Amino acid sequence: MFHSVRSFTAIVRTTFVETIQEPAALLVLLAAVFVTVLAPLFHFHAFGEEGRLARDGGLACLLVFGLVLCCAAAGAAVRRECDSGTAAAALAKPVGRGLFLAAKAAGVVAVSGLFWIAVTAATLLAEAAADHTIAVGETWNRLPDVRLRQWSLLAPLAALAGAAALHNRRRARFGVAAFWLVPAVLAAAAAASGFWNHAGDWGPYALRLNVRLFSAALPLFFALALLACWSAALAIRLPAGAVLPAGTALLGLGLSADAWSAGAPAGSCRGVLAGLLPNLQHYWLADALAHGGAVPWTYVLHAGAHAALGCALALAAGFALLRRRDLG
């Protein structure tokens, strides 16, 4: 048992490091962060609520860029190992195939977790920095928080500079260091935003971030975990390049599940498919945050349990495929 835990942890750690050291993973992370932070600059429409564009845009970036990251990472982690023979080398040790697959998926989910932290922090910053109506003297104006906006843009750059310094001084891998530092610095910037108000005046600490966002962002993490597990399962049979399109199709089907599966009889093909494929509409809850709303934590817990079951189903399917696959 202990040996299995150690093997599991070792594979998770290796998968995690292998994934985040890829330049493409860092690029996806930075793209998601910058799009989230920069989108509110083009403030063509307020959508009826201050900061809504920033919030909804950030959550959308979390889902879309997260999909790209998870599917590409799972495809590379599983398929590449199977093709290159390193999977055979690992499974020649006392490591079961099921444990191997589960650990691979867990490694990708861990990467998604770090990605989730970064983009959620960026979303909090973008929403807080967006145009708000504030009193300026005797008039009211819609103004952005310029200092927070600057910090939001500088934070990822500072993280990259830090990673470069670590690479220079301690020969740490740049990609790995950057992937850790970007979420950390963004989270620190978000936490530090409480030291000044929207008008830019310094004062006692007062958290002004929209913490309700977590109740909508967490289900998206569950969705990414689901996609990661399904991608890992599909990667056993599909080429690495086909996993992302397959994941995209899963996302599309998942987000439109209510449309194509509505009213489907339980025993029909549509009904069976609706039961097996994840209904990702349960995880997209951006609208629930509108006008001061929040997602109940019981719902979030249920979504977590639903996602856990979905992951288990995906991994079980993957194990069934891997059992019969010739390796090496």
Place this chain on the structure above:
Amino acid sequence: MIPRILAIALLAIRAAVRSRVVLALGALLLLTLLGLPGWVRGDGTPRGAFVLLVGHTLAACFLLLAATTLWAGCAAMAAERAGGTAVLTAVKPVRPIELWVGKWLGIVVLAALLLAAAAAGLWLQIRVRADELPADWRRCHRVVACQRPEPAAEAERLLRRLRDEGRMPTDATEAELRAGLIREIRNRYELIHPGESKTWRFRIPGGVAAAGQGRGTAVVLRAVFETQFALRQEAALSVRAEIAGTGTEAFAADAKAMAGEPLALALPATLAVPGSVVAVTFRLDPSARAPLLLHPGRNLALLFPGIGFTANLARAALALLAVLAAFAACGLALGCCFSFPVASFAAAAVVLLSLIGACTGSGEASGGGEPPAERVGRRVIAAGTALARPFLDAAPVGRLARSEEIPARGLLPPLAAGGVAAPVALALLSAFVLRRRENGA
């Protein structure tokens, strides 16, 4: 040199065909050609069906091809390097630029074949569904726009007048004023008040007249009037046309124009004298309730019989091929500089920025006081739009969908840009990078 380039091109084609990418792409194109018109509902009119079939379907196929060509370019170089096969090529007597040109040629040939197949599929669909389409779909129109003052010259004239009259605004620089005036002149609508006449002139180019007279088909005057506040109203107009300077009226008729709907009047072919200037005068009936607005640049034109739809489709395909050639060059350059995942990511960014640039237009400034980030963004878009100007101006898909003839001369800028300028520039850059790059380190 040529045999080496051809050998490398053939290898690139073989690699794509045997990797099943071409098969998958062909299947996707077929799905798009057949599925899109079946899935997307038109507006129920024959013209709407034509626009859907020709415009949207061809645009979707082109988008697919553009993205694939870009990524194929990235893979051609980067994947060879990652796979190790680049070493065996690097030790052969092949110059970097020969390698680049060979691969570019291979990708462009493949893209051309797939584009031709998509165009052929579209043509077949149109033939099969001809009864759903407008009766005149087989023939395109050659559009002759009215004469308008050059915006820059007109802006200078207005500035000079303001200066002479001492009415130059003081809260903006002359450059800002000039830019603002040019923008305003380009977007200016002309007003025709009730009882008022306005005349526009059209210079008849040479080749047009021969085609029009030879076919005995009337010249069509097309105008789309609008009203203030976009009111839907019908207005009575009288329309006169003559060859300027002759004093002889060749055409006179009364017409009813519905705001927002095209007004099409058949003019006699005798007006189509090469080199002549045709003056068309609109007079709004005094009983009209509101003035009519007309944008002469966009909504006023003489339509002459042009080439057939098939020939126009071929020209559109040629213009699109120029864009694909530019994308192939871009992808290859990215593949020379970066690894495949990074190059793919950069290629995706190029595709997205191209789409954004095509949608947002020229990136002209909205006025003073915009934040620095927005200013930078607009300048980036403006730079990208300037680079893409030869392709945007050709607008092949839009013209094909509007049954407008794509002028043969109008193909030269995109072909020169996509077939020569972009590949040459990127080939030189890539060759420089390849020479500096170490293989097998």
Place this chain on the structure above:
Amino acid sequence: MTPAIETTGLRKVFRDFWRRPTVCAVDSLHLAVRTGEVFGLLGPNGSGKSTTIKMLLGLLRPTAGSISVLGRPAADIRAKARIGYLPENTHLHRFLTPRETLLYYGSLFGLDRRTRRARTDELLEMVDLAGDAERPIGGFSKGMARRVGIAQALVNAPDLLILDEPTSGLDPVACREVKDLIRALAAGGVTVLMTSHLLADVEHVCDRIAIMHRGMVQAEGAVGDLLLRSDTIRFLVTGLSDAEAAPLRDELAARLGRKVVTDHPAVPLEAFFLDVLARAAGKPTVLTHFQPAPFLVRAAHRPSAGASSVNPGSAA
């Protein structure tokens, strides 16, 4: 005569992203490979052999020093046209067949169609892949892919052949054929530079060798001269039993006043292996009289009839 390869003070330092030196792979290398000789470059892993070869081929840029290959700088196109290269790991296009591969590389050398086709047929025959010429290389074993690699290195009838671990992945029969090929090419005036970890192969094939360690040449010279034990004499007598030899040994030892050692020399493992295979196949030898492809045999240096393929280095 100008050496086929000449390096003076060759140095290669690999740097990291910040331009700081990390590894000095080759340091002050002075090398001269004469035209028409077989030169072996030996050394443990990480000694700089492959780095040296890559610099000779223009794949890597030297940090310092000069290189002359066939009288021209390393990356010169005209030099590359006369070089054949077999890398340690042969990465070929998996979707191509051997025939297509050779035709492709032949076109890169500017060969006309007739010459390309003729040479492709001859090379496929020589590497015993004529029957698999139309199969995609993606389905080949490592040894079969290696044969294709050898063939592509010869398609231009090179004046200089650079082989990095040429027998890697090959079975003993194929190894022997490669060695025979190298000797036949050298007899035709082709200069061969090879690296190998299989020292027995190098010993039997190379005229001169250089041993590298930590980027520097530690020993260089003709194989015979380097390995010669001039202080020891060996007598070889056939048809003598142990009982007959013992008194002779003792007498010699007494006369010389030194220790005299006698033993039975061993047949090289390669020769024994080939002999076993031949007997199992019911043939006199498993190797038929190996002939390189006709276009590789230089007219002025054709081997005489009846040349043997027996290993000249055997102790028999």
